[in-house]
Amino acid sequence: MAVSMASPVCLVDNGPDGCMRVQQEALQVLEQIQQPVVVVAVVGLYRTGKSYLMNRLAGKHTGFALGSTIESKTKGIWMWCVPHPSKPGHTLVLLDTEGLGDVDKGDSKHDTQIFSLAVLLSSTLVYNSRGTIDNRAVEELQYVTELAEHIKVKSCDAARDDSEFVKFFPSFIWAVRDFTLERKIDGQDATEDEYLEFALKLKPGNSKKVNDHNLPRECIRKYFPSRKCFTFPFPSRPEDVKRLESLSQSELAPAFLEVTEHFCTFVFDQSPVKQLKDGHTVDSRVLGHLVKMYVETLSSGGVPCLENAVVAMAQIENEAAVKEGLEVYESGMVQLTVYFPMDLPDLTDAHQRLNTLATEVFVKRSFKDDDGTHTKSLEEAVNKLFSGFLQQNEEASALLCLEVLTGLSAPLREKLQQGFYTKPGGYQLYCEDMEVLVVKYISQSHLGVKAEDVLEDFLKQRKEESSAILHADDNLSAMDRQICEERERAVMLEQEVKVNEERQRQLEKRMAAEQRSNEERIRLVLTQMEEEMEAQRREAQRATESQLREQAALLQRGFQEKADQMGRDMREAQRRAEAAQQAKSQELTRLLEQQQQRHSQAMAAMREQNQAIQNQRPSRGRGGGGCCIQ
Structure with missing residues (x-):
């Protein structure tokens, strides 16, 4: 569901104890949206006009607060x-x-936490500054050099390890406000991006002064997969900057409006959808969970870990995905109960369709269910619900069949009460009425799965009254009575055969439905895991391409040692990526084997049940379908 907010809300603020806290109102907004998100965060020194850019990206002139004083x-x-x-x-x-x-x-600690949060939450990070990108401007971006101390990729990382940041960090845009210089390098006109790259150029040498100069530049080049620069001229007269929010379009400088439009278009077109480590697309709900998790970790003095975040998000989302899938299945089946009793093929078809839909809903929301725990949980819960609906359908069928038989047998019960059959030839009349009753019952449609069982019980219940009428009929000899009793036993035997055959047919239909459901479930899970593996490959490729560009730049500028180190980092990252892919493939194989094993066990139990039915089946008796001599 799309939600368009009329104005911004506070997402994170400071509590009375000075610790950051997440605002519930903002989380409720994120919970309502439930769409993939592109997250653009702006950071920078206070009073540099960050809010104006955010308002323009929102398509508004006002919204985020613009200050006109030195106060933030x-x-x-x-x-x-x-x-x-x-x-x-x-x-x-x-x-x-x-x-x-x-x-x-x-x-400064709070500033670093705000900066780290912006990096962790965004898919595009805009750094806003004023004047020029000189050494002072780069040094003011000191927070980027501290990221490795405040963010971890893996939970097992004990030491500083920033080699994989490029896989997960946002795109980087440097927005230079009130830019008045000519963009020239060595006397030649330069583009905005060339200007940025020139400002981020490393100096040769290993002295402390050189290392201090290079460190923030190395971090920017190493951490962020792509870089872009925009240089904004003064929006109008310098004295009008204080009232930028109230200026009309006609009062703003055309050059400023042109760069602003270019900036917004670039952000809209090029900012990627936010993703977690391993390439899982983040929607607004997950973003809300991430905000809570990161803020709680930072406020407690901990270091946010990207790997832990993925594991925690997977647990939350997978549990929710199971619940959501079950709700889809159960609500669909509940709607069918108004049509109970249903024929078993119709019910199993509906079960298979809704089971597939539930699995699709689960797969769409779940991720990293590597051990198949939640897939199994959904499967078992759906099967349990299906068994319950089967029982409801049987109960509805039994109730309907009993009502039909009660109505059809009303004339017979009335004759019994009047003693109509207690006379010579009464047994013959009783048998004829019973045959008419059974024929009418069998001709009924939509009696459901218990039609034969209920008829069998009905005939058994008539045995005592039939025997009494038989032995009270003076027209019959002892031999005639023996023949009639044999024929009655044959009728009951035939009905028992029909009941067992119907049970076997129903069981076979359930087995066929389960086979189709299992095949579809395996297909969906296989597709999901293949997509996750492909996302990991794209993630690694994106990082490698960025690192190769940086390595080539280092070689071009003569930084052989740094280029060699980057090469070693890339090879190690590739080794880890290949190991992860291999582990994922092995896990997928194991998961599918477990799924097939569970299915085989279920099929074996059904076959055993089927064999038990066949073993109980009596041989077909000889004799007519009636219960009296002709």
Whole structure:
């Protein structure tokens, strides 16, 4: 469901104890949307005009607070969700962060946490600054050098390990505001991107001064998979910047509007959908869970771990996916109960259709169910529900059959009460009335699965009264009575055969339905795991392409040692990726084998039940279908 907010809401703020906390109102908004999200976060020093860019991305002139004084207006992180303008079915989530370096706040730890949150939550990170990208501007981006101390990829990482950040970090945009210089490099005109790359150029050498110069630049180049730069001129006269929010389009400089439009178009077209480690697409619900998890971890003094986040999200989403799949199945089956009793083929067809739909719903939301625990849970729960619906259908059939027989046998009961059959020839009349009753019953349609069972019980219940009438009929000799008793036994034997055959047919239909459901379940699970493996491959390829570009740049500038180290990092990353792919393939094989084993066990139990029915089947007796001599 798409949700368009009229104005931003606070997502994260500081509690009375100074620790960050998540606002429930914002989480409720995310819970309602339930669409894949493109998350764009803006960070930067306070009073640099970050909020204006976010308002423009939202298609508005106002919304996020714009300050006109030296006081920072945005506190914590504010969120604005709007329908994505160029990706139907997606939501654009805009995050405006508290300005960094606020002198009144004086808390660098808090600034680092805000910056880390922006990196963890966004798919595109916009760094907003003023003036030029000089050494001072790069040094002000000190927070990027601390990310390896505040974010971990794997839970087992004891030491600083930032080699895989490029796989999971957002795209990076540097927005330079109030830019007044000419973009020239060595006297030649340069593009905005060339200007950024020139500003991020490393210096040769190993002195402390050189290393301090290179560190933030290396981190930006190493961590972020893509970089883009926009240089904004003054929006109008310098003195009008304070009232930027109230200026009309005609009062803004055409050059400023042109860059702003270009910036918005680029963000809309190029910002990727937010993904977790291993390539799982994040929707608004998962984003809400991530915010809570990361804020709780940071507030407790811990270090957010991307791997742990995936595991925790998978557990939450897989449990919810099982529940959602079951709700789809159960609600669909409940709607059918108004038509009970149903013929078994119709009921099993509905079961198979809804079972497939439930599995599709589960697969759409679930991820990393590597051991098949939740797949198995859904399967067992659906089978349990199906057994319950089968029982309800049988009960409805038995009730209907009993009602039909009660109605059809009313004239016979009335004659019994009047003593109509207690006379010579009465047994013959009784048998004729019973035959008419049975023929009328068999001709009824839609009696359901218990038609033969209920008829068998009915005939057994008539045995005592039939015997009494038989022995009271003076027209019959002892031999005649013996023949009639034999024929009655033959009739009961024939009915018992019919009951067993019907039970066998029903069991075989259930086995066939289970076979089809299992095949479809395996197909869906196989498709899901193949898609997850493909997402991991794309993730690794994206990182490798970025690293190869950086390695080539290092070689071009003479940084052989750094290029060699990057090559070693890439080979190690490739080795880990191949090992992960192999483990995933082995896990998939094991999961499918377990699924097939469970299915085989279920089929074996059904076959055993079928054999028991056949063993109980009596041989067909000879004699007519009636219960009296002709």
